[in-house]
Amino acid sequence: MSDAAEAPADSQVPVDQEARDLLERVVATPSPSGEEGAAAAELVEFFESHGREAWTDAVGNVRAPADDSLLLTSHVDTVPGDIPVRVEEHDDGSDVLWGRGSVDAKGPLCAMAVVAVRTGVSFAGVVGEEVDSRGAHHLVAERDAPDAVVNGEPSGWDGITLGYRGLTAGRYVHTSESGHTSREEANAIQSAIRWWARVEDRYETDEYEPVFEQVTTKPVAMDGGLTEDGLSVEATMDVQLRVPPALTVDDVQETVVSELAGGTVNWYDEVPPVMVSPRTEVARAFRVAIRDVGGDPRLLRKTGTSDMNVFAGAWDCPMATYGPGDSDLDHAPNEHLPLRDLDRAVAVLERVASDFTEDENDD
Incomplete structure (x- = not known):
């Protein structure tokens, strides 16, 4: 959608130069998972320059606690990839920032940092989201639940994400005796392939069923062959399955294991699915704020x-996910963010945060 088509929002939201400058600095500071330190330091400096206490914790999260009526949190890390950082000025007067992380998720991250210093709510920039969510796990282990949470991921400035599928990941391992390839018996490699085919068949769905409601299956690595002593054939396969809210991780793991005809599966990662109500205080505040800024709120469910x-x-409190950017550009080689969307997202988040701090003051 062009800026001209969004005139109602443009007329109400001025250019937010502070947010744009911070985002450009943070995007220009590479932070692939495991190397977030320099970008985290930029955020700490930003908070300190506004008189807010901030630091990095034991795992590298940026922590800036304050008014816990609302916690704004997003991730500092990105996937690898070198996209030259630049701002393109278009003929229609719009500016677009290119660079790894501009969408996923430094746009949401920097919008939240700016709003946190303006409204006095709590902030956390977490590490490792693209790998194992170690920053988020550390955060929930180290602090009490806030009254409400907004998680930062691209939803589009007028979108509110209320649901995500879960994940389970494991490694299949099997060994068989070596033998001539003319033998009828399946070797470990064949057993692995046949097992995974049975798993995929179990989760074959009607083509019209929404992906969000499906279990989707994905092999991500496979290795196999003779052992060094030549006496056995080994096979390993790393697999991931996405889990819809209608099921649990245990449900899916039990189904996968039931299809084994030899070998074992060792599960090494599991994340439960989540689907929150559109009627919570957080969702309501976003719907009001997006309309105030000239948008038509969209309620989203993500397949990741x-x-x-x-x-x-971990926390029994209302929450939602929000942030500027087109999620189709996550991890993409053409990742970029229209800066007008950043301006709008900051305006929306500022209204949401102010709503929560005002409610706290009323109490």
Whole structure:
């Protein structure tokens, strides 16, 4: 949608130069998972320059606690990829920032940092979301639940994400005796392939069923062959399955294991699915704020997994996920963010945060 088509929002939201400058600095500071330190330091400096106490904790999260009526949190890390950082000025007067993380999720992250210093709510920039959510796990272990949470991921400035599928990941391992390839008996490699085919058949769905409601299956690595002594054939396969809210991780793991005809599966990661009500205080505040800024709120469900899954599993409080950017550009080689969307997202988040701090003051 062009800026001209969004005139109602443009007329109400001025250019937010502070947010744009912070985002450009943070995007220009590479932070692939495991190397978030420099970008985290930029955020700490930003908070300190506004008189807010901030630090990095034991795992590298940026912590800036304050008014816990609302916690704004997003992730500092990105997937690998070098996209030259630049701002393109278009003929229609709009500016677009290119760079790894501009959408996933430094746009949401920097919008939240700016709103946190303006409204006095709590903030956390977490590490490792793209790998194992270690920052989010550390956060929920180290602090009490806030009154409400907004997790930062791209939803579009007028979108509110209320649901994510869960995830389970495991490694299949099987060994068989070596033998001539003319033998009828299946070797470990064949057993692995046949097992995974049975798993995929179990989760074959009607083509019209929404992906969000499906279990989707994905092999992510496979290795096999003769052992060094030549006496056995080994096979390993790393697999991931996405879990819809209608099922639990245990449900899916039990089904996968039931299809074994030899070998074992060792589960090494599991994240429960999450689906929150559109009637919570957080969802309501976003609907009001988006309309105030000139938008028509969209309620979203994502087929992937995010730190919101971790927070929902640990904290019994209202929450949602929000942030500027087109999620179709997550991890993409053409990742970019229209800066007018950043301006709008900051305006929306500021209204939401102010709503919660005002409610706290009324109490």
